[in-house]
Amino acid sequence: MKKNLRDTVKACLDRIRDVNKKLNAIIYIDKEKVQGSEEAASLSGGVASGTPIVIKDNICVRDEPTTCASRILKGFKPPYDATVITKIRKAGFILMGKSNMDEFAFGSSCETSCYGPTRNPWDLERIPGGSSGGSAAAVASGEVPMALGSDTGGSIRQPAALCGVCGMKPTYGRVSRYGLIAFASSLDQIGPITGNVSDCASLLNVISGYDEMDSTSASLPVPDFTKSLEKTIKNMKLGIPKEYFPSNGLDREVADKIEAAKNILRDLGAELIDVSLPHTEYAVSCYYIIAPAEASSNLARFDGDQYGLREDAKSMIDMYIETRTKGFGSEAKRRILLGTYSLSSGYYEAYYLKAMRTRTLIKNDFKEAFKKCDVILTPTTPTAAFKIGEKIDDPLSMYLSDIFTIPANLAGIPGISVPCGFTESGLPIGLQFLGKAFDEESLIRVAYTFEQNTAFSKRKPKL
Numbered sequence: 001m002k003k004n005l006r007d008t009v010k011a012c013l014d015r016i017r018d019v020n021k022k023l024n025a026i027i028y029i030d031k032e033k034v035q036g037s038e039e040a041a042s043l044s045g046g047v048a049s050g051t052p053i054v055i056k057d058n059i060c061v062r063d064e065p066t067t068c069a070s071r072i073l074k075g076f077k078p079p080y081d082a083t084v085i086t087k088i089r090k091a092g093f094i095l096m097g098k099s100n101m102d103e104f105a106f107g108s109s110c111e112t113s114c115y116g117p118t119r120n121p122w123d124l125e126r127i128p129g130g131s132s133g134g135s136a137a138a139v140a141s142g143e144v145p146m147a148l149g150s151d152t153g154g155s156i157r158q159p160a161a162l163c164g165v166c167g168m169k170p171t172y173g174r175v176s177r178y179g180l181i182a183f184a185s186s187l188d189q190i191g192p193i194t195g196n197v198s199d200c201a202s203l204l205n206v207i208s209g210y211d212e213m214d215s216t217s218a219s220l221p222v223p224d225f226t227k228s229l230e231k232t233i234k235n236m237k238l239g240i241p242k243e244y245f246p247s248n249g250l251d252r253e254v255a256d257k258i259e260a261a262k263n264i265l266r267d268l269g270a271e272l273i274d275v276s277l278p279h280t281e282y283a284v285s286c287y288y289i290i291a292p293a294e295a296s297s298n299l300a301r302f303d304g305d306q307y308g309l310r311e312d313a314k315s316m317i318d319m320y321i322e323t324r325t326k327g328f329g330s331e332a333k334r335r336i337l338l339g340t341y342s343l344s345s346g347y348y349e350a351y352y353l354k355a356m357r358t359r360t361l362i363k364n365d366f367k368e369a370f371k372k373c374d375v376i377l378t379p380t381t382p383t384a385a386f387k388i389g390e391k392i393d394d395p396l397s398m399y400l401s402d403i404f405t406i407p408a409n410l411a412g413i414p415g416i417s418v419p420c421g422f423t424e425s426g427l428p429i430g431l432q433f434l435g436k437a438f439d440e441e442s443l444i445r446v447a448y449t450f451e452q453n454t455a456f457s458k459r460k461p462k463l
Contacts, residue, residue, distance in 0.1 A: 072327030082179020154405025161430020296339025
């Protein structure tokens with residue numbers, strides 16, 4: 001076994017021991033299993049060479065707890081691996097454990113977990129973003145170099161921005177969803193969270209590709225994304241959507257850093273042009289009809305009958321009620337109720353069907369915009385990380401945290417977030433690039449060029 005492999009794993013385990021009690025980023029780790037997997041990784045011959053990685057708790061890992069950070073799945077251990085897990089095992093990654101998340105990925109702050117909130121490594125009094133906050137915090141703090149997250153309305157890109165790391169939502173269908181416990185099936189997508197764009201491209205290479213186990217998987221060739229790691233964007237056209245600038249909800253410090261990023265990209269040879277996404281104002285409303293509707297359907301399976309939490313009662317109906325009342329947190333219950341309402345008789349056409357029609361309009365907006373540009377530039381989040389507890393009782397304010405990331409999920413297009421600066425108090429700010437469907441290469445190219453010509457990704461939190 002290679003000495004450097006043992007040293008890498010030991011360094012991660014030591015770092016987790018030192019900082020995880022402060023962060024609560026990793027919620028499950030089996031040290032004996034991790035150390036026992038070193039030899040298998042060294043013999044795999046895969047491209048990862050024993051690279052440690054942490055997995056969001058809604059991605060199934062065989063015989064390991066997979067709970068979606070919810071009491072209702074207490075004790076559940078999947079009998080199979082998700083397709084992405086099979087791929088990363090084959091590539092020689094070492095699975096370090098499961099990362100914390102918002103319950104069933106419902107949230108933008110990583111506060112709704114039954115294991116308690118994850119804290120931002122840049123400021124322990126602040127949220128890391130959600131719902132993949134545990135994955136982002138683990139990478140930002142140096143507990144692991146890479147992580148997998150899932151993105152339904154910004155849940156990879158938003159925490160990546162707030163923790164100062166790189167996060168990508170691939171095109172819907174690029175990465176198999178088999179083994180991802182569903183939130184909203186037409187929106188969910190697994191993707192990488194890494195410390196830099198180069199690692200993001202490498203991990204995307206491993207997890208991408210057609211999977212016959214996923215009916216929504218795209219049967220398309222997968223390029224070598226690392227070939228897009230070029231430090232040139234000369235003559236690339238970057239679209240600036242007028243609906244995003246100015247924005248009443250955009251914090252001044254965030255706006256200033258985005259403007260500075262535009263100037264950097266212009267100086268590097270990119271051409272910045274104005275584009276329009278006219279239905280942007282309806283994106284959040286549209287999303288919060290479609291996503292809860294799909295969630296209410298997907299979560300119907302968690303009834304205490306087959307797996308997870310089960311509360312004893314006198315009748316089957318009472319058992320369902322007791323189990324779901326005690327098993328789900330308040331945000332999960334809120335979304336189940338919202339979704340059930342919008343799908344109910346008499347409201348389906350007024351809400352869900354209208355939202356689906358609006359989704360088509362949003363998707364067409366992007367198609368028209370991409371006729372004029374190669375990539376679209378936006379902020380990732382309207383503010384830097386807010387304090388823990390600040391918005392937990394104000395769901396409408398919390399939902400607006402994803403205002404810049406939601407449209408990409410509705411349209412099914414890829415997006416990437418990279419650091420573009422810091423607030424005066426030292427909190428990271430993220431820059432988002434959106435691309436044409438199945439054109440992750442352009443996103444990687446522009447993100448890598450920006451990263452290599454700035455020093456924002458090199459700055460690390462002090463814990």
